[in-house]
Amino acid sequence: xxxxxxxxxxxxxxxxxxxxxxxxxxxxxxxxxxxxxxxxxxxxxxxxxxxxxxxxxxxxxxxxxxxxxxxxxxxxxxxxxxxxxxxxxxxxxxxxxxxxxxxxxxxxxxxxxxxxxxxxxxxxxxxxxxxxxxxxxxxxxxxxxxxxxxxxxxxxxxxxxxxxxxxxxxxxxxxxxxxxxxxxxxxxxxxxxxxxxxxxxxxxxxxxxxxxxxxxxxxxxxxxxxxxxxxxxxxxxxxxxxxxxxxxxxxxxxxxxxxxxxxxxxxxxxxxxxxxxxxxxxxxxxxxxxxxxxxxxxxxxxxxxxxxxxxxxxxxxxxxxxxxxxxxxxxxxxxxxxxxxxxxxxxxxxxxxxxxxxxxxxxxxx
Numbered sequence: 001x002x003x004x005x006x007x008x009x010x011x012x013x014x015x016x017x018x019x020x021x022x023x024x025x026x027x028x029x030x031x032x033x034x035x036x037x038x039x040x041x042x043x044x045x046x047x048x049x050x051x052x053x054x055x056x057x058x059x060x061x062x063x064x065x066x067x068x069x070x071x072x073x074x075x076x077x078x079x080x081x082x083x084x085x086x087x088x089x090x091x092x093x094x095x096x097x098x099x100x101x102x103x104x105x106x107x108x109x110x111x112x113x114x115x116x117x118x119x120x121x122x123x124x125x126x127x128x129x130x131x132x133x134x135x136x137x138x139x140x141x142x143x144x145x146x147x148x149x150x151x152x153x154x155x156x157x158x159x160x161x162x163x164x165x166x167x168x169x170x171x172x173x174x175x176x177x178x179x180x181x182x183x184x185x186x187x188x189x190x191x192x193x194x195x196x197x198x199x200x201x202x203x204x205x206x207x208x209x210x211x212x213x214x215x216x217x218x219x220x221x222x223x224x225x226x227x228x229x230x231x232x233x234x235x236x237x238x239x240x241x242x243x244x245x246x247x248x249x250x251x252x253x254x255x256x257x258x259x260x261x262x263x264x265x266x267x268x269x270x271x272x273x274x275x276x277x278x279x280x281x282x283x284x285x286x287x288x289x290x291x292x293x294x295x296x297x298x299x300x301x302x303x304x305x306x307x308x309x310x311x312x313x314x315x316x317x318x319x320x321x322x323x324x325x326x327x328x329x330x331x332x333x334x335x336x337x338x339x340x341x342x343x344x345x346x347x348x349x350x351x352x353x354x355x356x357x358x359x360x361x362x363x364x365x366x
Contacts, residue, residue, distance in 0.1 A: 002245040002252075006262070007207045008288050008317045010254060013263040014206070015277045016050055016270070022059060023067055025051040026081060030200045032060075033275040034071070034078040036171075037297055039309035040325045040332070040364060044079060046273035046311070049363045057364055064167055071158075071165040071173070073097060075201065075219040084200060087193050089161040089180035092226035096159040104156075112157055116177065124166050124176045127151050183226070194220070194227060194234045195241075199255070202242060204277050205284075206254035212281045213238065213253050250287060269352040271311040271323050271360065279312045279319065289319045291339050306337065313338075315349055325360065332361050 017028065025048065026032065035043035041057040049055040060067075060079065070085045071078070073096075080088075093103045104112070111134075118133065119125050131150040154175055157163045164178040184190050201216045202208070208216065217235050221228040242253040272279050274295045279285050285293050293312055296304040310322035313336070321338035334357060336343065343349065 002247065004247060004288065005317070007247070007252060007254075009262065009265055010207050010258055011278060011284075011288060012265050012314070012317055014258055014261070015204075019051055019053045019055075022048070022052045022055065022063065026067060026069055026079070029204060029277075030081055030084045031074045031204060032079045033076055033280070035275060037309060039297075040327050040360070043273045043275045045363075046271075047276050049359075050270055050272075050276075055363065061168060073159060073222040075216055075222065084197075086180070087197055088223045090183055090226075091159065091161055091224070093160070094225045096156055097222040097225075108153070108156075111153060112160075112162065115153065116157065116162055119163065119175060120177045124174050126169065126172065126174055127154055128172075130154065190227060190230065191233070191237070194224070194230060195237060197223060198234050198238050202238065202253070202255050205281055206242075206258070207252050207284075208254070208281065209284055209287060210239070210251040210253065212284050213242075216281075265317040267316055267348060267352065269349065269356040270314040271325065271356060272314055272319075273311065274309065276312075278314065285312075285319070291319075293319070293322070307335070310337075315344065315352070320344065327364060327366065330366060332357065332364065332366055 019025075020028075029051070032044050032047055037043070041049075044060055045055070045057045048060060049057075052059070068082050069079050070082055072080050072085050072088070074080055074084070074088075093109075095102065095104070115130065115134065118130065122129075127148070127150055131148060134150065154163065154173070158165065158173075158175065161178060161180050163175045165173045166176040167174050184193060197220055198217055201220070202213075205212070205216055214235050217238060218231050220231060220234070239253060241256070243256045243259055245252050274297075279293060282293060293310075294306065295310075296306055297309055301308075306322050307324035310324055312319045313321045313323055320340070321336060321343070323337075324335045326333045343353070
């Protein structure tokens with residue numbers, strides 16, 4: 001019989017595998033969610049530090065051009081392996097997900113083709129260089145404010161697969177041309193591609209409650225807008241091939257190969273990023289650990305309960321609280337909260353907490 005304890009163990013040991021080389025870790029996970037907030041480091045770095053030996057904040061960006069990865073949308077925006085990106089393209093003639101799924105107007109298509117010829121002539125371009133040449137002006141952005149029209153068009157062309165992010169300079173995307181192979185026209189081949197994408201989702205976020213499995217698969221509309229109408233069938237096929245158990249009235253799913261890989265959970269403290277696969281699904285979080293975790297960076301300060309960028313604290317197989325970390329005057333400052341009002345009194349926990357703080361200092365090169 002599978003229990004919630006077993007599911008917690010699967011969630012932790014399958015996601016937090018033994019640290020390896022950066023490229024090997026990326027190949028294993030396929031996708032790492034990105035976030036620009038640095039508190040005390042970006043989410044992608046906080047996620048990778050648990051899975052990569054001797055990882056330092058910024059290593060992903062510094063080594064980006066040598067890692068066979070791309071910036072792109074999967075279930076959200078982040079870093080994907082090129083093999084995974086190849087399954088998602090070419091995309092249909094739609095706008096970026098935060099905008100709308102309507103086809104491009106003829107005027108935008110014309111501008112995009114002109115811009116693409118400009119970039120092909122130069123090989124790589126900075127958005128400022130494009131704006132200086134074309135002077136596209138300002139437009140209303142996805143969130144109601146105004147933004148540079150050039151940047152928005154470059155983002156849209158990147159999403160379409162006409163461009164790739166070659167690298168970043170000071171956090172700014174430097175774009176280069178890209179061209180993908182034609183997509184499969186045969187329905188069976190499309191289904192096979194979709195199933196491979198779903199398998200990446202399952203390996204990344206399982207074990208998943210049925211509701212969450214459905215949610216993540218439907219978020220693949222960002223990855224493959226051209227196949228949005230086929231996602232319901234992909235959900236049904238996934239539920240047929242994944243391992244399944246009904247526990248306390250909830251249906252759970254996970255890759256069948258995990259059934260033979262039950263492992264013990266190490267006695268270690270970890271500060272997890274808000275978007276780490278272990279805690280990314282808030283509904284699953286509440287089912288596994290019986291409390292509500294919320295990401296509050298965009299919550300008004302007066303209404304925050306956990307903090308601006310609270311990092312869940314994992315101890316053994318339990319998420320027991322949260323920590324807010326910051327660097328002040330070159331030193332790491334930490335503030336903790338616990339669901340039981342106080343930290344575990346075990347000496348082992350205190351020792352591991354100090355060890356994790358030391359690891360964070362090394363990760364931040366303090």
